[in-house]
Amino acid sequence: VQPGFLYEVGCGNGAFLAMQRAAGWRVEGLELSEQGVQSARALGLKVAQAPLEEAPPPAESPDMVVAWMVLEQLHEPVKALQKLADVSHDDTWLVASVPNSAGYEMKAFGDAWYALQLPTHLYHYEPDTLRNVLAAGGWRMEKVFHLRNLNNMVSSAGYRLEDWGLSSLGRKLQTFPAWAKPKHQYALYPAATFLAAAGLTGRMTIWARRAEVNQRIPGLFGEALC
Numbered sequence: 001v002q003p004g005f006l007y008e009v010g011c012g013n014g015a016f017l018a019m020q021r022a023a024g025w026r027v028e029g030l031e032l033s034e035q036g037v038q039s040a041r042a043l044g045l046k047v048a049q050a051p052l053e054e055a056p057p058p059a060e061s062p063d064m065v066v067a068w069m070v071l072e073q074l075h076e077p078v079k080a081l082q083k084l085a086d087v088s089h090d091d092t093w094l095v096a097s098v099p100n101s102a103g104y105e106m107k108a109f110g111d112a113w114y115a116l117q118l119p120t121h122l123y124h125y126e127p128d129t130l131r132n133v134l135a136a137g138g139w140r141m142e143k144v145f146h147l148r149n150l151n152n153m154v155s156s157a158g159y160r161l162e163d164w165g166l167s168s169l170g171r172k173l174q175t176f177p178a179w180a181k182p183k184h185q186y187a188l189y190p191a192a193t194f195l196a197a198a199g200l201t202g203r204m205t206i207w208a209r210r211a212e213v214n215q216r217i218p219g220l221f222g223e224a225l226c
Helices: 015-022 034-042 077-087 104-112 127-136 151-163 167-174 182-197
Strands: 005-009 026-031 047-049 064-068 093-099 139-146 203-210
Touching: 005 015, 015 026, 026 034, 034 047, 077 127, 077 139, 104 151, 127 139, 127 203, 139 182, 151 167
Parallel strands: 005 026, 005 064, 026 047, 064 093
Antiparallel strands: 093 203, 139 203
8 A cells, every 4th residue: 555644543652653654654643542642742643632433533534544453442333433434535445453253262261361351342343243344334344364463362361370270370371462572472473373374363454445335234233243
């Protein structure tokens, strides 16, 4: 995708926006956290502080909208997606990552699945339900990438070990992403690659296009699909 105008929903401290700005994109962000907004603005980035449902429109129609681990946290995901579609143009890409509730991790760990993250994660998606929610929000899913990452699985194992009374080891594994070194990630990579190829890892990234108005699905609401 050629650099243009990029709008990030849930931009955190602005690190991704800053990286894309350095790559030639015009960028703007949206973030709820006051600390995140302050950090992003300290980098010279234009970032609004508001929930997506109440946010002002970006300065221009985006060529790409990105949302890393955001859709599962929205109270009204369909309405939020509709709002993003309304400010976008026909060639806009939406790139979003979410936990994959159809993955092996959810089946293996159930209520100990790390990505459940109650109460901040309000919805969980499988590829098909996410496709339907996107369609209801004015987007057409083009591609699903299953991420070669097993961090959630290790952390889930930590929750289960804590349930079994192994609290010290369990809490250690729960924080695996914070202390893991490259060698630990490399050790998991073969299994992660196999599970990703089978669509069974616990995280997925989708690429979607803004749908034509006559292609949108009326009357669908997120709760029935997630």
